Amino acid sequence: MEDTILSVRGIKKYFGGLHALNNVSFDLPKGQIMGLMGPNGAGKTTLVNIICGFYKPDEGSIAFEGKDISGFPSHKICRLGIARTYQIPQPFWELTVWQNVLVAGMYGKGISRLEAETEVQKALELTDLSDKKDVHTKHMATISLKRLEVARALATKPKLLLVDEPAAGLNETELPRMLEILSNIRQTGVTIILIEHVMKVMKEAVDTIFVINEGKPIAHGLPDDVMKDEKVIECYLGECD
Numbered sequence: 001m002e003d004t005i006l007s008v009r010g011i012k013k014y015f016g017g018l019h020a021l022n023n024v025s026f027d028l029p030k031g032q033i034m035g036l037m038g039p040n041g042a043g044k045t046t047l048v049n050i051i052c053g054f055y056k057p058d059e060g061s062i063a064f065e066g067k068d069i070s071g072f073p074s075h076k077i078c079r080l081g082i083a084r085t086y087q088i089p090q091p092f093w094e095l096t097v098w099q100n101v102l103v104a105g106m107y108g109k110g111i112s113r114l115e116a117e118t119e120v121q122k123a124l125e126l127t128d129l130s131d132k133k134d135v136h137t138k139h140m141a142t143i144s145l146k147r148l149e150v151a152r153a154l155a156t157k158p159k160l161l162l163v164d165e166p167a168a169g170l171n172e173t174e175l176p177r178m179l180e181i182l183s184n185i186r187q188t189g190v191t192i193i194l195i196e197h198v199m200k201v202m203k204e205a206v207d208t209i210f211v212i213n214e215g216k217p218i219a220h221g222l223p224d225d226v227m228k229d230e231k232v233i234e235c236y237l238g239e240c241d
């Protein structure tokens with residue numbers, strides 16, 4: 001039987017009167033890449049924020065490797081092995097690539113400088129950033145910043161990586177390489193949740209797709225089946241209630 005790394009049960013989140021997540025549940029098998037899709041404002045980033053402990057759910061629970069982590073603070077969740085990237089890259093702009101990734105390892109994961117340096121080297125190799133290690137992030141293009149987000153998350157030695165729209169802003173040649181990077185990361189044994197809007201990207205990159213709309217789950221299954229699902233098609237045509 002497949003091992004479940006993450007179990008999300010009945011998650012609800014309100015922002016004032018807005019029901020941002022409404023009864024979201026799924027199980028994620030270890031080693032898989034699950035695509036998380038939904039139109040703008042569907043609740044994708046909110047779900048990432050809840051899994052990482054940035055927000056507390058109003059209802060529901062989250063188990064990671066069989067342990068209930070609901071309500072844990074984000075630094076504790078990071079140290080247990082869940083890392084995330086930001087939709088809009090948020091590096092320390094005055095630091096170099098190497099320094100940014102090192103800080104993530106040392107302070108995000110709480111590992112020694114020596115151990116963090118080994119992780120930084122591995123993370124930069126996996127994300128094609130080794131040759132940019134001394135570049136200040138304020139001088140970097142979108143593609144490198146997106147990769148840096150991933151490298152910073154990798155430096156915390158995650159078992160589960162949540163990647164929020166890594167392909168947004170990339171061109172047609174940069175995109176396949178980003179997908180290859182994510183696939184290589186998965187080969188190292190990391191489970192991934194990938195948020196993405198572009199169906200074609202999803203289809204190539206993931207094992208299953210989970211779709212939410214206005215905070216509610218509407219489909220979960222193999223990419224081919226999800227893309228044929230009438231509710232999903234309606235959502236993306238803007239006709240979903």
Ligand SMILES: Nc1ncnc2c1ncn2[C@@H]1O[C@H](COP(=O)(O)OP(=O)(O)OP(=O)(O)O)[C@@H](O)[C@H]1O
Pocket residue numbers: 015018020038039040041042043044045046047087
């Ligand atoms: N901190 C917050 N305070 C109030 N409302 C919020 C907050 N964060 C998110 N929201 C609202 O919750 C809903 C879901 O937002 P979320 O950012 O999770 O959507 P998303 O699916 O990631 O969208 P996008 O594709 O545009 O990134 C939106 O209506 C958003 O405006």
Ligand SMILES: [Mg+2]
Pocket residue numbers: 044045046087
């Ligand atoms: Mg978002």
